[in-house]
Amino acid sequence: MEAAAELPGLRPVAVADRDRARADALAALHRVEPCEPERLLADQRVSVVAIATPPADHARLALAALRSGRHVFCEKPLATRLEDATEVLAAAGGDGSPRLTVDYVLRRNPLYALVARLQEALLGPPRRFALENLASDEHLGRDHWFWDREVSGGIPVEHGVHFFDAGAWLLGSQPERVQALEAARPDGRVDTVLAAASHPGGASASYAHSFARPDRAESQWTTLDWGEVANGRLYGWIPVELELDIRTDGAGLAAVQALATDQRTALAVLGYRPSGAERITLELASRGQPGRWDLRLRATLGGQAAKPRVYRESVRAGLADLVGAITTGGRPAVTPTDAWTSLSTALATQESATTGTATRPRELPS
Numbered sequence: 001m002e003a004a005a006e007l008p009g010l011r012p013v014a015v016a017d018r019d020r021a022r023a024d025a026l027a028a029l030h031r032v033e034p035c036e037p038e039r040l041l042a043d044q045r046v047s048v049v050a051i052a053t054p055p056a057d058h059a060r061l062a063l064a065a066l067r068s069g070r071h072v073f074c075e076k077p078l079a080t081r082l083e084d085a086t087e088v089l090a091a092a093g094g095d096g097s098p099r100l101t102v103d104y105v106l107r108r109n110p111l112y113a114l115v116a117r118l119q120e121a122l123l124g125p126p127r128r129f130a131l132e133n134l135a136s137d138e139h140l141g142r143d144h145w146f147w148d149r150e151v152s153g154g155i156p157v158e159h160g161v162h163f164f165d166a167g168a169w170l171l172g173s174q175p176e177r178v179q180a181l182e183a184a185r186p187d188g189r190v191d192t193v194l195a196a197a198s199h200p201g202g203a204s205a206s207y208a209h210s211f212a213r214p215d216r217a218e219s220q221w222t223t224l225d226w227g228e229v230a231n232g233r234l235y236g237w238i239p240v241e242l243e244l245d246i247r248t249d250g251a252g253l254a255a256v257q258a259l260a261t262d263q264r265t266a267l268a269v270l271g272y273r274p275s276g277a278e279r280i281t282l283e284l285a286s287r288g289q290p291g292r293w294d295l296r297l298r299a300t301l302g303g304q305a306a307k308p309r310v311y312r313e314s315v316r317a318g319l320a321d322l323v324g325a326i327t328t329g330g331r332p333a334v335t336p337t338d339a340w341t342s343l344s345t346a347l348a349t350q351e352s353a354t355t356g357t358a359t360r361p362r363e364l365p366s
């Protein structure tokens, strides 16, 4: 609501929740009207619907909104079943269809944008993407829907889907096969899922999610490896720091220096407003070979304290992507197809974790 309220072209008008007290509270906070979910689509002022219910209802609500001609900003995952996601894709995929994007905040993170620009300028796709997500369960009480696979889809679907999307984006391909394991507490709640994915051409990804610690003990990082050329890490699940070691020649050095010099452009994400705390620094050492350089690139969005702001700006950028697509008649940068393919990987991972066998993600229907 905060992100939407601050975006030119959008004006929040109403909030619906099947728990009326929650709708009333949110509506009062943001000075909009509370209403029943059934009445939202009868309101002629509503042209965009943001869906932020637990995952199992996303597809049904997205379809209702799309079929009534509304554009949709959907929380991840797009659905908890691939058949439902396919229906949404059919309703949002045509040229004249209402537009839909999914709130993949990593795609709207300036450090991911910088890595993508470095890839385009000199690195190419990585050989390896490895996420370690030691996450908090402090706000996930015993009865929270997160633990109910029928509602959440399971950890790979509810949370992992962010990283399947981001990994496939940087690697430039969808995985061919995934193999996963899950671990449960004595009370049966699955709090850990480990997954490995093989990508075409020998690239690989791994994803470790564990929801078993208090907020203060959270720690997340993503290792990126371009083999001989570079390696490094993003810190935070909402990345706020980046460190890369790059081994390159004179042309590569010039490309990195150009990005480090024009920092605003290097970190730019449409709809994301920098805070002023963003910095890119470059340390340079000659390798003792003519024309060969070792670089250490560090980038920060303001450290861990910046996370809430980075998060909100990333949501705002997602909304800006949608508004841009609506007003220009174009496509959002994060498409319904992206949401479908990352869900396909997530569901294959969930299946592999349950059955113990390697699984091939289903391919996009023609």
Ligand SMILES: NC(=O)c1ccc[n+]([C@@H]2O[C@H](COP(=O)([O-])OP(=O)(O)OC[C@H]3O[C@@H](n4cnc5c(N)ncnc54)[C@H](O)[C@@H]3O)[C@@H](O)[C@H]2O)c1
Pocket (backbone or CB within 6 Å): 016, 017, 018, 019, 022, 037, 052, 053, 054, 055, 057, 075, 076, 077, 103, 104, 105, 158
């Ligand atoms: N993109 C991100 O980084 C990110 C971060 C957090 C949560 N999420 C996603 O946001 C969604 C909501 O998560 P949350 O933690 O806010 O959940 P929550 O349980 O705090 O809130 C969900 C709300 O939806 C209401 N609701 C449930 N079913 C409904 C229905 N059919 N119609 C109308 N209202 C309904 C509930 O009453 C509740 O108020 C989930 O899909 C979650 O995965 C995304």
